[in-house]
Amino acid sequence: MGRIFNRSYPLRFPVEETSLLSLKIGDPVAISGEIYVARDAAHQRMLAALQENRALPFPLENGLIYYMGPTPAPPGFVIGSCGPTTSSRMDKFTIPLLARGLRATMGKGRRSPAIASACRKYRAVYLATYGGCGAYLNRFVRECVLLAYPELGPEAIYRLKVREFPAIVVIDVTGRDFYAEREKRYNDSQRP
Amino acid sequence: MKEISLLEVTDKVADLLVSINQRLPARVERLLSRARNQETVVLARHYLEVILKNLKVSRRLHLPLCQDTGMVTVLAECGQEIRFRADPAGSLTGAINEGVAIATRQGYLRSSVVEPLSHINTGNNTPAVVHFSLVPGDRLKLTVMAKGFGSENASSLAMLTPASGWPGIEDFVLETVRKTGPNACPPLFLGIGIGGTSEQACFLAKVALTEIAIGRQPDHGLRKLEQQLKERINQSGIGAGGFGGPHTALDVRIKTYPTHIAGLPVAVAVSCWAHRVGQIEL
Structure with missing residues (x-):
């Protein structure tokens, strides 16, 4: 399926606003630049920091958070297996981050309708990458730096340098949601 | 009466757990590649292509195929004529857990197991969830599943x-x-x-x-x-x-x-x- 990759939209993070505006649900993207890794426990800490007006471990502005907890890097590797975790667990943490300038989140699976609305409001996108394909995705990561909360182990915050890391647009800046639209079409088709 | 060494159980469990994280059962891989061949929806087919590529990369680089190397469940069918040789692991459950700990280290598996309330990580994916059944004979059969x-x-x-x-x-x-x-x-x-x-x-x-x-x-x-x-x-x-x-x-x-x-x-x-x-x- 080289075909689909030829059509991939290049995205560089930190991102320029205009490059997100033309993305539509179902579009494949190829992400380069610097992105940040955080999952459940790191989100809890970040939200606590925001509530207490403390600085976050990384700049949110125009950034991307990848929901992921890698396996340890074997010798000779920058990172281990590094596929996405289920994004919906982060729904309750995401909106305050979008409000402070975060422009993209990436994981796997659905988001709540509130996230789709917030994506429209803050002109952000939600991307899904390939669930279970952590070994394949390893090849797109060029650097991995432990940034904060090392005591959380696999749940710490990392900064990644990635090159053409592949993903699919699930929620676009207009708030359209690929999965929600698919499910609605299915439910409509089941009605007598 | 047959004697089985608990050290051998530990070694075998460790090897198996590393290998199942890098290689899917033949039947599972067959069903996935059949799905890829039959799939006509562009994005779904693309995903199935990536899944099959992932299996190749995992095997070639000896990386876990998924970063969620899971919690380990073991179904132990224990022949009732077996006698376990007293080794340092102490018990069959202990020997299985020792294997899980070794695999976590040597196979570069993610430590994903925590205490449920304090969220403190056990650091080596132990304990596994082990189910025993006693069966006739003198064989020990262990079915090991790593589940995200x-x-x-x-x-x-x-x-x-x-x-x-x-x-x-x-x-x-x-x-x-x-x-x-x-x-x-x-x-x-x-x-x-x-x-x-x-x-x-x-x-x-x-x-x-x-x-x-x-x-x-x-x-x-x-x-x-x-x-x-x-x-x-x-x-x-x-x-x-x-x-x-x-x-x-x-x-x-x-x-x-x-x-x-x-x-x-x-x-x-x-x-x-x-x-x-x-x-x-x-």
């Missing part, structure tokens, strides 16, 4: 009423699949446990899942119901990666057990496409 929680979180139990019957069971399974949708990394494998008590139904569902991977001959009387259920699930429109198409579930296996006149327990054990199971015999 993206799909484990989708597993579900319902205590239906006897009047719900098969239609009630079908509806519950479909509701479970629809609720998780793209989250549990479809194409899925589903083990269904029907009957017994609440915990027995859950156990049967897990055993059914392992049998899918190993390819044991299914209970003939249930094959038609399994097919029927799979067809309904695959009409749900979820598809591979949630991108649509007919590959929501690649296999469904049912196991039953007699139950009480007043109940109908049904458990659904959900596995993602990365269904990691292996077996050793000593």
Whole structure:
């Protein structure tokens, strides 16, 4: 399926606003630049920091958070297996981050309708990458730096340098949601 | 009377756990590549292509194929004529856990197991969940499953009423699949446990899942119901990666057990496409 990759939209993070505006649900993207890794426990800490007006471990502005907890890097590797975790667990943490300038989140699976609305409001996108394909995705990561909360182990915050890391647009800046639209079409088709 | 060394159990479990994290059972891989060949929805086919590439990269680089190397479940069928040689591990459970700890270190697995309330990481994926059964003979058979929680979180139990019957069971399974949708990394494998008590139904569902991977001959009387259920699930429109198409579930296996006149327990054990199971015999 080289075909689909030829059509991939290049995205560089930190991102320029205009490059997100033309993305539509179902579009494949190829992400380069610097992105940040955080999952459940790191989100809890970040939200606590925001509530207490403390600085976050990384700049949110125009950034991307990848929901992921890698396996340890074997010798000779920058990172281990590094596929996405289920994004919906982060729904309750995401909106305050979008409000402070975060422009993209990436994981796997659905988001709540509130996230789709917030994506429209803050002109952000939600991307899904390939669930279970952590070994394949390893090849797109060029650097991995432990940034904060090392005591959380696999749940710490990392900064990644990635090159053409592949993903699919699930929620676009207009708030359209690929999965929600698919499910609605299915439910409509089941009605007598 | 046969003696089995617990050290040998530890070594075998460690090797097996590393290898199932890098290589899927032949049957699982066959079903995935068949799905890829038949898939016509562009994004779903693309995802299936990436899945098969991932399996190659994992094997070539000896990286775990998924970063969620899971929590380990072991089904231990213990021949009742076996005597275990007293080794440092102390017990068969201890020997299995030692194997899990070694695999975590040597196979660069993620430490994903924590105390449930304090969230303190045990640091080596122990303890495994071990189920024992005593069987005739002098063989020890261990079925080892490494299961990620993206799909484990989708597993579900319902205590239906006897009047719900098969239609009630079908509806519950479909509701479970629809609720998780793209989250549990479809194409899925589903083990269904029907009957017994609440915990027995859950156990049967897990055993059914392992049998899918190993390819044991299914209970003939249930094959038609399994097919029927799979067809309904695959009409749900979820598809591979949630991108649509007919590959929501690649296999469904049912196991039953007699139950009480007043109940109908049904458990659904959900596995993602990365269904990691292996077996050793000593």
